[in-house]
Amino acid sequence: MTATAQAFGALHRGRAPAEPLVLPGPWDAASARVFEEAGFPALATPSAGVAASLGYADGAVPPREMFEAVGRIARAVSVPVSADVEDGYGLPARKLVGRLLDAGVVGCNLEDSWGRKDAAAPGTLKDPHEQADYLAAVRDVAGGELFVNARVDTYIRGVADLDETLRRARLYVEAGADCVYVIKAPVDVIPALRDGIEGPLNVVFLPGGPSPQELGELGATRVTFGPGLLFRAMDALRGVAEGLR
Template sequence: MVATMTAGEFLALHDRTEPSDPLVLPNVWDAVSARAFAEAGFPVLATSSAAVAAVLGYRDGGDTPPDEMFGALKRIVRSVDVPVTADIENGYGLAPVEIVERLLDAGVIGCNLEDSDAATKQLNDPVQHAEWLSEVSVAAGDRLVLNARVDTFLFGDHSVESAAKRAGLYIDAGADVIYPILAPEELLPDLANSIRRPLNALHLPGTASPSRLGSLGAARVTFGGGLQKQSSDDITELARKIGRAYGAQN
């Protein structure tokens, strides 16, 4: 299957006429989940590095070999006829040009790149990270939508000012969308006012709905690894149910 949407058309979907109607991208992890959400009518899908890593047998945060991650992306993309944007952590140590080449070879329309090291739980130097993002942006040209993740609410000082300062550097480097992951919903209006690009918000179970996040300033809402976690919990419960009935048999 081949999706025909361009990166420019995908980016244009972030321009919402109704704030409470953000672009909602379900995060998928394999061909089965991708087909399910595509058939449910979503015009674009996202992947979650944590979710893909889990089904490949790795933990999120750098353990996944890049060949396996990009192979998984290829399988997801070819299984659906809607575009896919990929979460690839901090690029798995690959050079910017190789990152872009692999993304385009996989057939994705965009990517997430984060500004921290999950193994050390440290933020990258923002100036150096911006320079690196600029190399990715130049290599990608207009072929990919670059979603720059800002991890200050994970490992930083949790302020709007700190997130906005990093976001400004990343925008100057070519970022199309800014993703201040785990930003509290009450800070979204200030973040949206401070950041001159579409804002990606993370929806977590039991928190504000995607519509509410949109009304607070998010142009795009994603789910991270939450959907795969819910699916995994459902499978675990099913396994326990079958195990209670038949697992003791020899």
């Protein structure tokens, strides 16, 4: 395991309930430097934020451009960077891991639904056993070089079923995932997710919802923001633009 990957994994362990690991989501090299200068120990790129910065809709970025973009972000900072690479772009585990390591990142998000516009079944959940096999293959190739965050998409795909969510999460942990990310899980199920999942739990911060610290008290090990920080920056820029007009 590289020193950086090891350091990133260590950030997830031994955290107090009200002190989750807060990972801002940079969308380019400039925003990454801002977050590093603010003192954050690591960063996590959002695929939707990077897509917007490149002029694409979420899920429509050609894989080559996504890897190039996250590579620029990773090179711009000295802290560990994890990358959201959607469903892996249909790449075999060995090729996916190679591209991630070439980009200089130490972790990745892999989601369990088809989300790309050219996917075989857009907007539907994958078979959890097939997804677990893919995660196991990624773990086997990467060894300790990547921190694998397994995203569970039940709640954003209309399957608001806690038992099914936990079943998928446990399969992914057994397959070697280092962390589980149940995206947009209702706040009231976070304690049950914490109780039912072995290992770190990633929760997304949503505007108007609990603070990162409150999410930690509910059970989140780490808190990410998706493209939310880009949206806030764009709102601020619109205000600047209005003032200049």
